[in-house]
Amino acid sequence: MAVEETERMNDLKLRTENLNLYYGGLHALKEISIDIFKNRVTAFIGPSGCGKSSFLKTINRMNDLVPIAKVEGDVFYDGINIYKEYDVTELRKRIGMVFQKPNPFPMSVYDNIAYGPRVHGITKKSALNETVEKSLKAAVLWDEVSDRLHEPALGLSGGQQQRLCIARVLAVEPDVILMDEPTSALDPISTAKIEDLIYELKKEYTIVIVTHNMQQAARISDTTAFFLIGEIVEMGKTDQIFLKPRDKRTEDYISGRFG
């Protein structure tokens, strides 16, 4: 194996092979075989209902919760098949998820962050304090909430709530963060803060993001994949996708001519 190829394989974080997803009779994902590399932001774009969010959910087995969902094919995380050889709780600790709408628990800021570590058995107050502070700092929220840690999280603004949700994911020390349209409910300033945060977070984590905002994908991602009716039409470096897409369908979609 060439040195370049070896390095490439060392950077491989997630790999899907012939992944198919069915919701009852609906074939939602068709033969998806892609690689996602560590410390990069990989963005999925495509029209509503194209399968990008469904794909995200197959990566941390969120579709297990949907009774009619059936997954075929393989998803490898660090070379391990997550549908055959991984404990789901451990998997979701390693691969965290941030959703479209901020969904803090109806409890204090502190307890929101401490929730995950407590579930995973950490009870020592000093350890929890340290995790809460570290996570809030990493989510660039500490300065805004350090004096109101014990106030209800639901009292924070939308943008703060979303960064709290990111901090909550960081508190369980994940490796991969999945984000499903994390800024679609936020104003431009909060969006810019989350985008800056994503840029910082990729130094430590691997980020996979679904977004309807193509400029956001262009701004923050290293790799972009274009989904259409359950298939990946094109995946490549973000610069290439937005400057010289190879497929006419990608060009039409990103240029807004899709209809």
Place this chain on the structure above:
Amino acid sequence: MAIRRHYLEELEKLQKGIIEMGALTLKAFEQSVEAFRNHDVESARFIIANDEQINRLEVELNEKCAVLIAEEQPVAKDLRIILNAVRACYDLERIADNAVHVSKCTVNLAGESYIEPVKELMKMPEIVFGMLRDSLDVYLTLDTDKAREISMRDRQVDRLYRSLFGELVEYMHAHPDKIDQGLAILFLGRRFERIADHTTHICEGAVYTATGKHIELKND
């Protein structure tokens, strides 16, 4: 169903604007050569005054490009079309400026009969007119083969310029009293050669718009 209709209409208007500017530039260039040929000072002055219209168009079209980028955030080929429009505007404006210089030369040489090497000089614009006309077609059609073919004609213009240069040097040695006009003719040759370069540049822009690749046709 086509969507983003307003955006597509604006993009089309931009392209029409460039072609309109191209047509005005071509006309100015052709008229400036004709005025020179006929010692027609009045027409030359008209071309100099009319250049303002082309300058204004350049500003308007550049502004339109800036607005499209800011408001529509174009990507892929649309983005290349707009970037290329900015570049084509610049080339056309420079060509029009060269037509102004040709016209100024006509004014400066008013009342003088032209020296012999002017015959050699006048071979150049005949080729450059066709290059400019065809490069405007290529701007719209993005025909990369045609773009390459046009750039080959640039070499012919370069050869004519070198030949004119040699002939003028010889002529000025033999006729030192005609050095002023000799230099003016040399500079005119240089103007025609520069216009040919700008048309090649327009062709390179068309190749970039079509393929996303920056190439230098001049050294192709």
